[in-house]
Amino acid sequence: xxxxxxxxxxxxxxxxxxxxxxxxxxxxxxxxxxxxxxxxxxxxxxxxxxxxxxxxxxxxxxxxxxxxxxxxxxxxxxxxxxxxxxxxxxxxxxxxxxxxxxxxxxxxxxxxxxxxxxxxxxxxxxxxxxxxxxxxxxxxxxxxxxxxxxxxxxxxxxxxx
Amino acid sequence: xxxxxxxxxxxxxxxxxxxxxxxxxxxxxxxxxxxxxxxxxxxxxxxxxxxxxxxxxxxxxxxxxxxxxxxxxxxxxxxxxxxxxxxxxxxxxxxxxxxxxxxxxxxxxxxxxxxxxxxxxxxxxxxxxxxxxxxxxxxxxxxxxxxxxxxxxxxxxxxxxxxxxxxxxxxxxxxxxxxxxxxxxxxxxxxxxxxxxxxxxxxxxxxxxxxxxxxxxxxxxxxxxxxxxxxxxxxxxxxxxxxxxxxxxxxxxxxxxxxxxxxxxxxxxxxxxxxxxxxxxxxxxxxx
Numbered sequence: 001x002x003x004x005x006x007x008x009x010x011x012x013x014x015x016x017x018x019x020x021x022x023x024x025x026x027x028x029x030x031x032x033x034x035x036x037x038x039x040x041x042x043x044x045x046x047x048x049x050x051x052x053x054x055x056x057x058x059x060x061x062x063x064x065x066x067x068x069x070x071x072x073x074x075x076x077x078x079x080x081x082x083x084x085x086x087x088x089x090x091x092x093x094x095x096x097x098x099x100x101x102x103x104x105x106x107x108x109x110x111x112x113x114x115x116x117x118x119x120x121x122x123x124x125x126x127x128x129x130x131x132x133x134x135x136x137x138x139x140x141x142x143x144x145x146x147x148x149x150x151x152x153x154x155x156x157x158x159x160x161x
Numbered sequence: 162x163x164x165x166x167x168x169x170x171x172x173x174x175x176x177x178x179x180x181x182x183x184x185x186x187x188x189x190x191x192x193x194x195x196x197x198x199x200x201x202x203x204x205x206x207x208x209x210x211x212x213x214x215x216x217x218x219x220x221x222x223x224x225x226x227x228x229x230x231x232x233x234x235x236x237x238x239x240x241x242x243x244x245x246x247x248x249x250x251x252x253x254x255x256x257x258x259x260x261x262x263x264x265x266x267x268x269x270x271x272x273x274x275x276x277x278x279x280x281x282x283x284x285x286x287x288x289x290x291x292x293x294x295x296x297x298x299x300x301x302x303x304x305x306x307x308x309x310x311x312x313x314x315x316x317x318x319x320x321x322x323x324x325x326x327x328x329x330x331x332x333x334x335x336x337x338x339x340x341x342x343x344x345x346x347x348x349x350x351x352x353x354x355x356x357x358x359x360x361x362x363x364x365x366x367x368x369x370x371x372x373x374x375x376x377x378x379x380x381x382x383x384x385x386x387x388x389x390x391x392x393x394x395x396x397x398x399x400x401x402x403x404x405x406x407x408x409x410x411x412x413x414x415x416x417x418x419x420x421x422x423x424x425x426x427x428x429x430x431x432x433x434x435x436x437x438x439x440x441x442x443x444x445x446x447x448x449x
Contacts, residue, residue, distance in 0.1 A: 067378040079379040082184070083372055114371070116361045126358050126417040133412035140360055 025146035028104075028121045028139075037108030038101040043119070043146035053155025056148050063144060063152055068115070071159060084115060089161035099153045103144070118144040185217075186374025188225040194443070196236050201332060207439035212339060216370055220440055223383035223392075226374070227448060231395065235447040243324060243393030243445030246317075246400050250325030253318055259309025265302065265322075273329055280323075280330040281442050284431045286342040292427045295323050296402075314422040320400040324391050324445050331444035335388050337434045350432025353425065359416025365433075368410075385410070386437040387430070389446030396449060403430050 025044040033039055042048070056063040058077050069087050070080035094102065102109050104119035121139035129136035144152065191206035205222040209215075224232060234240050254265045254272055269275040284294045293301075299322055300311040312319040339347040357364045368377070369385030376382070391400040404421040407429055411418040419425040 064378075079376070081376050081378050083375050083377060114363065114367045116363075124358075124360055124362065124416075125356055126411075128359050128412070128414075128416040128418070130415060131412060133408065133416075133418040135417040136360070136415075143360065 028119050028142050031104060031119065033101055033105070033108050034097075036098070036101075037105070038095070038097040039104060040097050042150055043100070043104070044150050046147060046150070048147075048150035048152070048154030050151070050155040050158050052148075053151035053153070056144065056152050057155060062148060063118070065152070073159075087156060087159055089159060091157045091159040092161055094156075096153060096157050099156050100149065103149050103152050103156070116143060118142060119146070119149055184372060184375055185370070187219070188221055188374065191219075191221065191225065194222070194224055194232075194235055197238055203332060203441045203443055205440075207334070210435065210438045213436060216366075217384065217436075220386065220437055221373070221384055222440055222443065222446075223386055223389055223448060224443070224446060226381045226383040228381075231447055231449045235443070241393065241445065241447055242395075242398075243391070243400060243447060246321045246324045246391075246393075247328050247445060249317075250321035250323075253322050254325060259303065259307035261306065261308045263307050268302075268306070272325060276326045276329040278330055278333055280327040281333040281336050282338070284346075284427055284434065285338060286346070290342060292343070292346040292424070292431060294403075294427055294430055295326055296422065297427075299323070299326075315402055315405055317400075320391050320402055323402065324400060327391060327442060328444040330442040332441050334439050334441055335434055335437045337431060337438060339431070339435045343431065346428045346431050347435060349425075350428040350430070350435075353429045354432055358411055359414035361414040361416075363414040365410065384436070385433065386440060387433050388437045388440040389443040389448065392446045392448045394448050400445070403433075407433075 026041070031039055031043065032041070057065045057071075058074065060067075065087075066074070066077050066080050068081040068083035069085070070082060071077075071087050073088075074080065090099070098109065102115075105117040106113045106115035107117060119142045121142050124138065124140070127136045127138055127140055128134060188205075193205055194203040195201075196203065203222070205225050207220050209217040209220050224235060234242065238244050251272070254269075257264045257267070266272070279298075280295060283298070284292050287293045287297075291297075296312075296314050296319055299319065303309045304311050312322075337343075354365045357367070365385060368382055373382050373384045387403050387406075390403045390406070392406075393399070394401045402421070404423075404426045407426055408418045408421055419429075
């Protein structure tokens with residue numbers, strides 16, 4: 001009897017432990033990408049906020065998407081890069097699910113892409129501790145967290161022509 | 162609902178395959194660097210060395226990718242802020258130091274004779290089979306021939322000497338050996354050049370081979386050539402060694418970098434130098 005009770009309690013705990021983070025957000029290693037690299041389910045519970053996303057897009061310390069991309073409407077950005085394509089109209093070209101996949105791990109949509117994987121924590125060659133040049137320990141914090149991914153995706157989805 | 166999007170994605174991917182997102186942009190002009198009103202002319206472009214196997218058509222000096230003000234500074238030795246360090250290197254050259262009571266000049270005499278061509282062919286394999294950079298030769302002379310202390314690879318005294326030595330090859334085409342004893346080192350450097358380091362997973366080739374001429378935010382990407390080193394970097398207001406530049410570029414990929422003066426960086430130095438074989442040594446260049 002006590003044994004059984006202990007077992008159910010433990011099982012309940014395990015179930016809770018694995019269910020809880022899922023309810024709040026999906027961890028990088030648990031993201032389900034489909035065969036074209038898209039992610040069907042939002043990574044966080046709170047819907048993406050396009051205004052936050054617009055900030056993250058241009059912020060050097062977080063998204064820094066502007067290092068490689070340009071958006072005509074972003075007259076606030078002093079310098080915009082041209083390594084990747086212009087994102088004008090990206091909201092017409094891609095579904096939200098596909099944008100989520102591109103932002104989280106672009107290499108699943110564009111094999112070998114130069115675009116960094118924003119929601120990935122391990123599998124690197126000589127991973128560093130941010131920009132210190134010193135060794136980092138995997139799993140590294142992802143470049144963007146789940147909510148930031150959702151915010152950026154919400155922002156890119158507004159770019160329609 | 163998802164089907165049209167999938168189609169769009171596939172079409173976009175097909176597009177990406179046909180026109181890969183590689184956008185090397187050749188510089189608008191390849192005028193030479195005309196220094197001191199024509200006393201010295203440095204070519205800024207050369208045919209790519211054969212070992213590149215078509216990875217680049219032409220090789221370009223980093224000077225072509227800098228803004229006009231920075232370019233102008235390199236066209237007059239009085240305006241070039243790096244030249245003062247060449248003078249200081251000359252003082253260093255003549256300075257007696259160490260138990261043996263010698264200076265560099267005691268043995269090598271006139272630097273313009275004895276050091277001519279050294280920079281253009283280094284790094285190279287020494288008589289013991291090790292790959293050595295100019296810094297290694299300098300420190301070997303200091304420790305084993307002058308009985309003086311080795312200089313810090315990245316310190317001012319060493320950079321002044323490498324600037325002086327580099328100037329003696331100004332105008333001579335880079336010509337490092339990549340075969341024979343050098344080959345294993347060259348292979349190691351090549352492997353490093355194409356490795357996608359760090360959390361940003363970027364290789365030297367992503368930026369300097371696939372995207373030279375493009376902009377990373379405010380940075381105009383060059384081919385990452387080393388014929389201008391040591392460079393006077395406006396941002397640092399001082400001379401920058403090759404290994405220091407490599408360290409910075411790797412650190413910026415959120416990677417664990419390699420130490421300055423490491424065997425890895427010697428190998429990378431050789432490989433990167435070989436990509437510039439044919440471009441003239443610029444002595445001390447100016448970059449921002």
